[in-house]
Each structure stands twice: as structure tokens, then as C-alpha cells.
Amino acid sequence: MSFDLQKASFWKRASAAIFDGILVGILAVGLAWILSLILNYDSYNTTLTDAYAHYESQYGITFEITQEAYEAMAEEELARYNEAYDALIADDEAMYAYNMVINLTLVVTSLGILLSFLILEFAVPLLLGNGQTLGKKIFGIGLIRPDGVQMNHMQLFIRTVLGKFTVETMIPVYVLIMLMFNSVGLPGTVLLMALALTQVILLVVHRNHAVIHDLLAGTVAVDIASQMVFRTTDDLIAYQKKVAAEQAARQSYF
Numbered sequence: 589m590s591f592d593l594q595k596a597s598f599w600k601r602a603s604a605a606i607f608d609g610i611l612v613g614i615l616a617v618g619l620a621w622i623l624s625l626i627l628n629y630d631s632y633n634t635t636l637t638d639a640y641a642h643y644e645s646q647y648g649i650t651f652e653i654t655q656e657a658y659e660a661m662a663e664e665e666l667a668r669y670n671e672a673y674d675a676l677i678a679d680d681e682a683m684y685a686y687n688m689v690i691n692l693t694l695v696v697t698s699l700g701i702l703l704s705f706l707i708l709e710f711a712v713p714l715l716l717g718n719g720q721t722l723g724k725k726i727f728g729i730g731l732i733r734p735d736g737v738q739m740n741h742m743q744l745f746i747r748t749v750l751g752k753f754t755v756e757t758m759i760p761v762y763v764l765i766m767l768m769f770n771s772v773g774l775p776g777t778v779l780l781m782a783l784a785l786t787q788v789i790l791l792v793v794h795r796n797h798a799v800i801h802d803l804l805a806g807t808v809a810v811d812i813a814s815q816m817v818f819r820t821t822d823d824l825i826a827y828q829k830k831v832a833a834e835q836a837a838r839q840s841y842f
Contacts, residue, residue, distance in 0.1 A: 590735035591817070591831030592736075593702075593736070593796070593808060593810055594807065594811045594814045594815040595796065595797065595808065595809065595810055595811070596727075596728075596729045597808040597810050597811075598791075598797065600728070600729055601727075601728045601797075602767055603723070603727050604721070604723035604724045604726065604727045604729050605723065606650075606721065606723075607706055607722070607723035607726065607727075607783070608708065608721045608723035608724070609826050611708055611722060611723070612701070612704045612705060612708055612709070613704075615704035615707065615708060616681070616700040616701045616703075616704040617683050617750070618700075618702040619699070619703050619704055620696045620699070620700030621696060621749025622824070623695075623696045623699055623700055624692070624696050627692055627695070627696065629689070629692045629696060631692075632685045632688040632689050632692065633682065633685075633689050635685040636685040636689050636776070637683060637687050638709060639676060639679055639681070639685065640682075641670045643676050643679075644672065644692055645673070647668045647669070647671055647672035647675070647676075648668060649665070649669045649672050651672070651673070651676075651820065670842070678705050693765060693777055694762070694765060697761060697765065698758060698761075701753065701757055701761070702749075704724035705748050705749070705752060705753045705757075706748065706749075707756075707768055708721060708830055709747075709748040709752060710723055710744060710748045710749075713731075713744055713774075714741070714744070718731060718732065718738065718739075718812055718817065719732070719744055719747075719807065720732035720812070723808075728811055728812055728813055729809050729810070729811065729812060730742055730810055730811075730815065730817070731744075731747075731807045731808070731809060731810075732807065732808060732815065732817055733806060733807065733808070734796060734806070734807075735821075735824060736815075736816060736817060736818050736824060737817075737819075737820065737821055737823075737824055738806050738817055738819055738820075739805070739806075739819045743805045743806060743807055744805070745806065746804055746805045747801045747802065747807055748801075750805075751800055751801025751802070751804040751805060752801045754801075755783075755800050755801070755804070756787075756800055756801060759779070759783060760780055760783065763777075763779055763788065764780075765775040781829070786800065787799050787800060789794065790803065790838075796808045835841055
């Protein structure tokens, strides 16, 4: 058996990623719901919703409109909309609730996703070994260094927190939340497209078909059943010396 990289196929990696993504999503939603209860998110959201309804009813407008609809308003309707908006932002209770809703949305979302990643993408692989999540375990995939040596805890942490959580998940999530609150426009969309395109290019072009989290951590996905994995660099060197000695002996024999 060789220590050459037995790279996992795209379909195995994709299947494991989808399975793990579903688990992470389910756990993140559950954790976010618990956090929202603890942080009293619903009360702030209710206060804000009531304030919107109050001023919409009082001025006969709706705040949920597109930029095109706003620009197409008749002069009288536009004046009422602006009056309602001015009244809303002058309402200290409503504005406090608005800020809390935005801040808690970011906090609850971030912590929910972070905790789910730490559980399923860091703690579970530590227990199963070879960087295997539940999805990777099912599809026979492991994570190692490109030289065949086991990945260490720091690499797994970097892969999970810096790569998967920060770059590949939270940047898109934050952009989507900002889009939802009309805080970013075209730049946010361009950023999402650039990130997705980078992943596709790396997957196709990189010799190990590594994406961002694997590049940051220095890991590669392999078929664990056929892959020789060395516990330490010293074990790798010892194996290389043994192979070299065996080759030298065969050459001397012939």
C-alpha cells in the first residue's frame, strides 16, 4: 500500500458536504432559537412590528416597498410616506427595538452557526479521528496533510472556524442579512458571486481540488480506507527510509 494521496472523489465529497450541511443547518436553527429566547428577541421584534403597523395605518402607507416603487410615487403619496418615515425614526422606542433586532439577528445567527460548527465540524472529528465528520464517516472520507501525515487539532480548528465558519459561511450570511435590511446593494451581491466563483475555480484548478477551508488549514480529503496515514512526520520519514532501503536492496540484487 502506498502513501500517495488517494484523493476522495468529487461526488463523495459533495455527498458528505450536503449531509453535514443539513446537520449543521438543523443544529444552528435549534441553537439560534434557544439563544433568541434567552436574549428576548421576540419582544423587540414585536415592538418594531407594532410600530411599523401603527405608522402605516396612521399615514396610509406601507414601508415595505422597492426603490422603484418609491421613485414612482405621486407627490402627495410621497409626502405622506416621508412624514411616516420621519415619525418612525423619531420614535425612540421603535428605533431602539430596530437596532436591537438587527444586532440580535447578527448575534443569534452568528452564535448559532458557530456553536453548530464547533460541535459537528470540530468536536465530532476529534472523537472520530482523521478529521471525519458524520458525513465523511458515512462516505469513507478522511482529512490529512498533503504529505500523508495526520492533521493536528490546530489545523482542524483553523479549517472549521476560520475557513468554514468565517469565510465561507458568515461572510455570505452577513451580506444576506444586510441585503434583507437594505443596508447593502450591488457590492454585497458582487462579493457573494466572487466568493462562489473562487470556490469553483479552486475546486477545478487546484491539484488537490482544495477549496478555501482546506487551503487555509493545509488539508486534503482522501478515501480513508485506501489511504496510508502517518501519525507523525517522523513516521513518514521512517517509512520513506524503509522504502528507499528496500529499493536499493532490490537494485543490488539484480
